[in-house]
Amino acid sequence: xGGITQSPKYLFRKEGQNVTLSCxxxxxxxxMYWYRQDPGQGLxxxxxxxxxxxxxxxxxxxxxxVSREKKESFPLTVxxxxxxxxxxxxxxxxxxxxxxxxxxxxxRLTVV
Amino acid sequence: AQTVTQSQPEMSVQEAETVTLSCTYDxxxxxxxxxWYKQPPSRQMILVIRQEAYKQQNATENRFSVNFQKAxxxxxxxxxxxxxxxxxxxxxxxxxxTSGSRLTFGEGTQLTVNP
Numbered sequence: 001x002g003g004i005t006q007s008p009k010y011l012f013r014k015e016g017q018n019v020t021l022s023c024x025x026x027x028x029x030x031x032m033y034w035y036r037q038d039p040g041q042g043l044x045x046x047x048x049x050x051x052x053x054x055x056x057x058x059x060x061x062x063x064x065x066v067s068r069e070k071k072e073s074f075p076l077t078v079x080x081x082x083x084x085x086x087x088x089x090x091x092x093x094x095x096x097x098x099x100x101x102x103x104x105x106x107x108r109l110t111v112v
Numbered sequence: 113a114q115t116v117t118q119s120q121p122e123m124s125v126q127e128a129e130t131v132t133l134s135c136t137y138d139x140x141x142x143x144x145x146x147x148w149y150k151q152p153p154s155r156q157m158i159l160v161i162r163q164e165a166y167k168q169q170n171a172t173e174n175r176f177s178v179n180f181q182k183a184x185x186x187x188x189x190x191x192x193x194x195x196x197x198x199x200x201x202x203x204x205x206x207x208x209x210t211s212g213s214r215l216t217f218g219e220g221t222q223l224t225v226n227p
Contacts, residue, residue, distance in 0.1 A: 031212065042116075042203055042217035050212050058214065088155060094213060100147050101215060103157035 002027045006091050006104035012112050013078070013085065021076045021107045023091035031094040032074040033101065036060060036087045043090060049074055078109065086111050114139045116206050118218035125194045126226050132179075133189045133221045135204030142166075145207040146180065146187045147215070152200040160202070163187065191223075199225045 004025045013019045025032065031050045035043040045058030049068040063082025068074055078085045088108050092101040115138045125131035137146070148160040163171045163180050170178050175195075179188045191198055204218040 042219045048212045100159045100162055106155050
């Protein structure tokens with residue numbers, strides 16, 4: 001079945017460490033997105049990529065980095081510069097202009 | 113930047129009754145898409161319904177329908193014959209056709225369905 005796979009489901013990080021969240025899709029979608037969700041809040045855009053080897057900052061990119069070396073993969077690195085990284089992270093991809101997004105099941109990141 | 117506002121942090125409805133969730137947005141664009149997403153406790157985002165701004169006819173998907181008022185920049189979701197499985201967080205989202213077709217979300221409405 002086609003879809004988006006995010007791993008791991010739960011991730012714990014010590015302060016000062018970088019950590020990478022995985023996002024893989026087999027939908028052949030060109031565009032991919034990373035969102036952050038805090039308790040009781042909506043989703044905020046971190047980074048997005050419309051094609052391979054190209055990506056743009058969203059609204060809250062500080063402290064995060066991404067790469068898009070393959071169409072299927074869009075990993076997100078949470079760096080030590082991100083002051084409050086504990087949150088739920090959702091990856092999404094988009095098929096075409098007339099459709100909505102397909103979302104992964106998310107990664108819950110906790111700083112310990 | 114576009115903004116999406118959901119003024120009802122929480123709503124409740126009795127099973128089998130109808131409930132309407134409100135959403136307003138701000139944009140200067142004429143072509144765009146609007147969406148309602150459902151997020152149950154599993155936290156999986158599920159597309160409920162979408163509306164193209166150029167279409168005057170309101171979208172309908174089974175028990176879910178929207179009231180799209182373009183001039184008022186309003187996009188409400190009506191859930192008819194509410195079921196226990198409808199209980200979830202509901203997000204209204206706006207998609208602009210520039211800037212990578214990014215989605216901008218409202219803060220959500222937590223819907224409780226009472227048996």
